[in-house]
Amino acid sequence: MAATDPAPARRRPVLRRRLRTRIVMSFFLLGLGLTLLLAFATNWVRNRVEEDMITDLMDRNIDAYAQRYFSSGGRDIGLPVQQMYGRVVSKEKYADLKNEYPEWYSLGEGIHNLSGTNEDGTPFSYKLAVRKTPDHWFFLAYDTGESVRRSQKFERALYIVVPVFTVISLLIGWWSASRVMSPVSELALRLRAYRGSSNPRPLAPHFPEDEVGELAKALDDYSQRLTEVVQRDREFNADVSHELRTPLAVIRGATELLLARPDLDEKLVQRLLRIQRAEQQCTDLIGSLLLLSRNExxxxxxxxxxxxxxxxxxxxxxxxxxxxxxxxxxxxxxxxxxxxxxxxxxxxxxxxxxxxxxxxxxxxxxxxxxxxxxxxxxxxxxxxxxxxxxxxxxxxxxxxxxxxxxxxxxxxxxxxxxxxxxxxxxxxxxxxxxxxxxxxxxx
CATH class of the missing domain: 3.30.565.10 (Histidine kinase-like ATPase, C-terminal domain)
Structure with missing residues (x-):
């Protein structure tokens, strides 16, 4: 014999999420991820396009600014675009520029980003285009402060858009999960309603020709085969019970008649008693097995x-x-x-x-x-x-x-x-x- 504990071992609880919840969470995470990705891409593209546009504009305008300066004989010809400040420094004033704008003096040709804080504490930000000739240096500054403010407003708008669209995704996911799970829930309800029924009705006619309908057909087929197996099992148990109990009853009757005879020797009596006990054990075992087979x-x-x-x-x-x-x-x-x-x-x-x-x-x-x-x-x-x-x-x-x-x-x-x-x-x-x-x- 082997040892075993009568008390069942405790199993660690396993967290299981309902399919409806998983669908809703999938929509929620998909909406959140796509919205964040779209917001990041939109902001990046906007900044990149605006940066390229301003850079190209300043490249073209500083060249035009230099040409108009020379064609006008060195007179102040104004600026071709608003938000721009232009300055021409002749060779003899390079030293003055170094004292007035030291950061400009050290810059090479090209487009440069400059930012900082004014004396009154207000921030400034601008792009500076630089063109240098042996006798003149040309500077064209473009104020990007307004662009920075617009970019900040755009980013704040994105902070609102992302949660709004995430909530919308969550609502769409909840609605979609309800629509998707409705036939599955109905199938489960009909299955529970058939619990204990010996003749369950077909499920497939209640569902359309889709995946749930295919599942209902498979369940109907399984139910039919299971019903046939149970029916055969019941018939077999009934046949075995009848066919085995009949000869056992004959054995019991014959044994009792033989034990009633007074002229039997002791060895024969012991053998008959053993047959009688074996018959009783077979009868008890058959009764118990029939109870187990019917689960009654x-x-x-x-x-x-x-x-x-x-x-x-x-x-x-x-x-x-x-x-x-x-x-x-x-x-x-x-x-x-x-x-x-x-x-x-x-x-x-x-x-x-x-x-x-x-x-x-x-x-x-x-x-x-x-x-x-x-x-x-x-x-x-x-x-x-x-x-x-x-x-x-x-x-x-x-x-x-x-x-x-x-x-x-x-x-x-x-x-x-x-x-x-x-x-x-x-x-x-x-x-x-x-x-x-x-x-x-x-x-």
């Missing part, structure tokens, strides 16, 4: 001590020469709300497993107020047994060449799930295994 709880009030005594008597007759003592201890008034057959199968497998793996010593069944313990003096448990004991088809480390398909304890686990019982095993204090069957309070 059988009703009844069963005295646990009575079933324990029956199982101990049945196993005493099969001990042979094994030096094992079988005994029952504890309270004898415990009853459970379950058929005697179900309890007999559960306790019979636990006691039978303990007897099979105990070569000498004892198997003790202790009755408590709401549980039964089966304590043996067998070889104990391995780690692999502890993890896989109640799996269907698993045979313990100490099974060796013994008979059995490894399904007895899996049947016990299924019965416990059906009746809300708890089953588990743990190592004994010194040796062996302690198997515990705990009943629910409702039992």
């Amino acid at each position: 709880r059988g009703q009844g009030s069963t005295l646990v001590a009575k079933v324990v005594e029956q199982q101990l008597d049945a196993h005493r007759a099969q001990l042979g020469n094994k030096p094992i003592e079988l005994r029952m201890e504890g309270e004898s008034g415990l009853t459970v709300d379950a058929p005697e057959s179900a309890l007999a199968v559960a306790l019979g497998n636990l006691i039978g497993n303990a007897v099979k793996y105990t070569q000498e010593g004892s198997v003790t069944v202790k009755l408590h107020a709401d549980a039964v313990e089966v304590i043996d003096t067998g070889p104990g448990l391995s780690e692999e047994d502890a993890a896989r004991l109640f799996e269907r088809g698993y045979r313990g480390t100490h099974a060796g060449h013994s008979q059995g398909g490894g399904i007895g304890l899996s049947i016990v686990r299924r019965l416990c799930d059906l009746y809300d019982w708890q089953v588990g095993v743990r190592p004994g204090a010194e040796r062996g295994v302690i198997a515990t069957l705990k009943f629910s309070r409702a039992s």
